[in-house]
Amino acid sequence: MIWQQAECYKEIICGDRTGGVLIHSDLRRADLDEFKGKVQCVYLDPPFFTGDEFTFRMRIGEKGWAEGNQVLELPAYSDSRVGGKEAYLRLLREALAIAHELLSETGALFLHLDSRMNAYARLECDKIFGENNFINEIIWAYQSGGRAKKHFSRKHDVILFYAKSRALYFDITRVGVPRKDNRSNHMRRTVDENGRPCRTIKAGGKVYTYYDDEPVFPDDVWADVSHLQQKDPQRTGYDTQKPQALLNRIVRCCTRRGDIVCDLFCGSGTTLVAAAENECRYLGVDQCSHAVSVTRKRLLDTELELRTKTERVEAVLDADVLPGIGYYEITLNTYALGSAPFENIKTQPKGLHVVGLDAVDQWSVGFLRDGVFKAYTSAARRKQTPKLPTTLELPLLRGTVAIMVVDVLGNRSVWVPQQA
Ligand SMILES: C[S@@+](CC[C@H](N)C(=O)[O-])C[C@H]1O[C@@H](n2cnc3c(N)ncnc32)[C@H](O)[C@@H]1O
Known part of the structure; x- marks a missing residue:
């Protein structure tokens, strides 16, 4: 495709x-x-x-x-x-x-x-x-x-x-916030009649009681x-x-x-x-x-509406769409940026090696209708999940199947199958 x-x-x-x-x-x-x-x-x-x-x-x-x-x-x-x-x-x-x-x-x-x-x-x-x-x-x-x-x-x-x-x-x-145990002790440590720990202080003839298990409010x-x-x-x-x-x-x-x-x-x-x-x-x-x-x-993981126009990115994408029962299975095979994409970046790590889907930071599958991409399933690299899932499921609904890629340079692009 x-x-x-x-x-x-x-x-x-x-x-x-x-x-x-x-x-x-x-x-x-x-x-x-x-x-x-x-x-x-x-x-x-x-x-x-x-x-x-x-x-x-x-x-x-x-x-x-x-x-x-x-x-x-x-x-x-x-x-x-x-x-x-x-x-x-x-x-x-x-x-x-x-x-x-x-x-x-x-x-x-x-x-x-x-x-x-x-x-x-x-x-x-x-x-x-x-x-x-x-x-x-x-x-x-x-x-x-x-x-x-x-x-x-x-x-x-x-x-x-x-x-x-x-x-x-x-x-x-x-x-x-929880009361700190080590607060200054000009107050008397005691327990009330129910055995609940508290501190008391007398001022102006009145006794003020502060319970240890009650939160304090920030100043x-x-x-x-x-x-x-x-x-x-x-x-x-x-x-x-x-x-x-x-x-x-x-x-x-x-x-x-x-x-x-x-x-x-x-x-x-x-x-x-x-x-x-x-x-x-x-x-x-x-x-x-x-x-x-x-x-x-x-x-x-929230209901996010992102208002921004995608720019044309110098890149190629290859993916397979397999219809299953009730859903499509979409596999991202390739996303490669055009020639020398990191050339103008001043600080580059030594031996930077971008292979396979390395240039993809996030990707989503969904449908494109009238310039609006609705994403049903997404994947993103994180410290806990450095490996990007390459296959995502999409419910079988009406519309043009589309893929959104957010790449490591911050480019966002939406891809649809080319019409015959
Ligand atoms: C101090 S940072 C905000 C950091 C943020 N609180 C956080 O926790 O990540 C200021 C931000 O303002 C944005 N910014 C500066 N001028 C702006 C403008 N005219 N319109 C919109 N964003 C602007 C910058 O791109 C930058 O992301």
């Missing part, structure tokens, strides 16, 4: 868990009208005005995933200071204005920055959200990297928390969420990825099941994963194709 590439502007993945929409676009050009006033939580983690270039480390093939060698370092996004603070603040202002429009009256905004632009951003937020809607300046304190000698080491980020209005929905009881300094370590299993290879625990706390404190959580700079998709884990729907936007591929992979 001969396969050819087809145009596709939208992909729908039939996952089992609550899902949402992922848009591959500059946030200033994304069509978000249908979500106006419907979003409960917006988390924004824009570039921090560092002047750095950020990359995505893509593992290649079974060997790359199993052994950690064969890793390509691909450009992901630029946090350039071209245009200075004014250009930076223009983007921030636009993102904040969009976030404000998207939020419902009970909604919450979390803007994640560091000390570089925090002061400026606070004033922008005051203008767009209103000073009275400022709720918290959260300090996320972490231990990572080296220690400075010329100044105090910078070991915290700032997360500005604003409400859309006074009707804010916020439930701190959803983010309680505005979060030192209990660690930065992603070098070998952290959560790591996707996408620079500046935030830890899941951080986003889980943010999503949980201000949403209920079924609410929409939005991230307009979604990167590797941490916020969207947190939304899905907490049975919320998600709305993610990012302009980087690697961000979209990584996020897609992390959300393959």
